[in-house]
Amino acid sequence: MNVAAALAQARALGLERLDAHLLLAHALQQSRAWLVAHDDAALSPGQQQRFAADCRRRADGEPLAYVLGEREFHGLQLQVGPAVLVPRPDTETLVDWALELLPTLPAKAPAVVDLGTGSGAIALALKHAHPAARVCAVELSAPALAVAQANAERLRLDVAWQPGSWWQPLRGRHFDLAVSNPPYIAAADPHLPALRYEPLQALSPGGDGLSALQQIVQGAPAHLAPGGWLLLEHGHDQAPAVRSLLQAHGLCEVSTRLDLAGHPRCSGGQLSRSA
Numbered sequence: 001m002n003v004a005a006a007l008a009q010a011r012a013l014g015l016e017r018l019d020a021h022l023l024l025a026h027a028l029q030q031s032r033a034w035l036v037a038h039d040d041a042a043l044s045p046g047q048q049q050r051f052a053a054d055c056r057r058r059a060d061g062e063p064l065a066y067v068l069g070e071r072e073f074h075g076l077q078l079q080v081g082p083a084v085l086v087p088r089p090d091t092e093t094l095v096d097w098a099l100e101l102l103p104t105l106p107a108k109a110p111a112v113v114d115l116g117t118g119s120g121a122i123a124l125a126l127k128h129a130h131p132a133a134r135v136c137a138v139e140l141s142a143p144a145l146a147v148a149q150a151n152a153e154r155l156r157l158d159v160a161w162q163p164g165s166w167w168q169p170l171r172g173r174h175f176d177l178a179v180s181n182p183p184y185i186a187a188a189d190p191h192l193p194a195l196r197y198e199p200l201q202a203l204s205p206g207g208d209g210l211s212a213l214q215q216i217v218q219g220a221p222a223h224l225a226p227g228g229w230l231l232l233e234h235g236h237d238q239a240p241a242v243r244s245l246l247q248a249h250g251l252c253e254v255s256t257r258l259d260l261a262g263h264p265r266c267s268g269g270q271l272s273r274s275a
């Protein structure tokens with residue numbers, strides 16, 4: 001079987017053209033450009049088997065990032081697997097907001113924490129783009145923390161990893177910036193079944209989807225330095241609820257930012273400087 005026939009076989013399974021190309025490039029350890037220039041190159045039996053198995057996984061609905069074992073996020077190539085949520089472009093909104101704030105903070109080496117770091121995507125993107133920050137990341141799931149640590153080692157980024165739930169392992173510590181993309185999908189959300197390959201505990205806290213956001217906001221005043229910021233990712237219809245939570249816990253300068261699709265995706269606020 002050659003490249004053209006392999007791609008035709010993948011399309012016959014119902015795969016998108018881009019997915020078929022990326023999976024074949026992966027099976028052959030070549031670039032997409034190479035594939036286009038070599039559509040009569042023969043696949044070895046091992047490559048054929050690998051490609052066919054990968055195509056079946058993708059056709060069954062497994063995220064492409066898990067089949068490839070990697071996903072790009074904010075310019076970093078991260079390894080991902082079923083222990084962690086696939087990093088999404090929406091979350092770059094949160095990273096960009098944090099990167100705008102970091103240079104405005106009075107601390108030269110601001111203390112930053114990412115609560116529920118998963119693959120480490122947010123913490124690693126912040127450390128990479130703002131090396132002066134002292135970045136710490138908390139994660140309850142041991143398999144997820146192992147993925148994050150492996151990503152940090154491969155990318156040679158220095159982040160302090162903390163097992164635990166939200167603020168719980170950070171008693172007595174204060175941060176200039178706290179960020180989180182917690183589970184926020186409501187238990188009855190019709191999109192949840194389509195995300196069945198991803199860890200449920202990273203997607204939904206159950207109920208109306210607000211309980212993790214609530215816990216994080218609640219703990220913020222005790223863990224933010226005076227003038228410190230909390231930025232949260234949330235569902236497209238949760239911005240008013242999250243802004244109310246932030247205000248109810250005494251944060252000021254509360255505002256919301258849109259993701260690339262134009263949905264209100266992140267809200268944040270600042271602890272008063274005189275707190």
Ligand code: GLN
Nearest residue numbers: 181182183184185202203
């Ligand atoms: N943004 C993801 C989704 O809707 C969910 C991420 C999360 O729950 N934190 O697919």
